[in-house]
Amino acid sequence: MDEVEVVVAHSERATLRVGEVFLKVDADQARIDREVEAMSLVPVPTPEVLWRKPPVLALAALPGTTLGRLGGPSTGSPTAWAAAGAAIRRLHDAPLPPWPGRAGRSVAALVAELDDECGALVANGVLPADLVARSRRVAEAAFRPWTPAFTHGDLQIAHVFVDGDEVTGIIDWSEAGRGDPLYDLATFTLGHEEHIGDVAAGYGADLDLDVIHAWWSLRSLLAVRWLIEHGFDPFAPGCEVDVLRRCSARV
Template sequence: MADVEEIEVVVAHSERATLRAGDVFLKIDADQTRTDVEVEAMAMAPIPTPEVLWRKPPVLALAAVPGTALGCLGEPSVASTAAWAAVGAAVRMLHDAPLPPWPGQSLDAVTSRLDAECEWLVTNGVLPTDLVTRNREVAAAALRPWKPVFTHGDLQITHVFLDGDEVTGVIDWSEAGQGDALFDLAILTLGHEERLGDLIAGYGADVDLEVIRGWWSSRSLLAIRWLIEHGFDPFAPGCEVDVLKARM
């Protein structure tokens, strides 16, 4: 730490911030419950995760994981077919692991949030009514009872790191808990639908594509207001609004 020449702001908004100082990431979170979940989930996960260096609330210090991210939302993933399959195999290991002791979101809670966000998007003129209505219909396929598994809960493509075709680390576990396996697969391929087959090949199980599409729509509808209010752009090419338009 003493030799660090500059501090990089990885992400910062009113709820949390992540800074990088050399090979150390400093996560500052106003909600220590999220940090509790992150630390415990990383300790339980059977796949590579960042090393916890120290914790002094509200700061959690993590070692950087080696490798590069699987990709970025809005940009094509240059990772190989084998790399995507390796990620699928790692996700399957997570889903086959013992359940964490804390629950995830209930079906009723997800449905209620989704309906509220759809109403907000239409009432405030953020998106056309027909776009919201169509995607709410698509999302219905995901809103069914599921067998809970150990899920990451926010398995964005930028949260998975590889060295070549080997998974070297999965980061940002604050949303981990008991959840739907297909939710993780959907979030990982959001905006990268063409790589779903590669991911599933490594995952090694049949999946319901209608449910995956439902989670793509649900996740995008749920995220747009938060992204706008925190300074992000869901209208950028390849991002959440384009994901919704693809369902039309």
């Protein structure tokens, strides 16, 4: 009998693997509905939906492996990273979905959320005030006009699967919607700055590094407390706090 592997689990949702089947358990049915709809629309490979019985969504496992993980080395070749960049470009060029996504929050909403989170990080002694202040200044470059694209919204490196140099699928579409394409590209390259050139080559465009750095800083600032509260370690080598230290060194 196959063992049950806990892929990720926290108070909002959990993903289990049993053999070649992934079971996503989510109390928010709207989020599951959005994920399934997004996968039906995007021009990139996604997992096959096997069945749905709220609150569970069953997906077939994708062939291949991820390109790596945050805080760890990349296992993918430069060609594989470029292939991922090309897949992301196909997504961003797709017709816009009818709903906003995580990457599409307004500038005013982002500024308010970031200010509140920076205040909490300092008030609760989670991060030094000078690190938060410098990181906040780096993040400001993300607050600019942008043209909406079809975005994944949580395009972590662990969500992109490759087999050799071919992208076999992208998972976890619950945050998809209209948004800033550079948010996706920054999320994907978070902690793997050495592959930005490869991704840009596959994407077919120069990437604004100031905005990429800004999204790295902004995403990390917003994530640190959530990660701690849900049992993850943003202080691990190469993870969010290290990203903030590298970004803040630029100002």
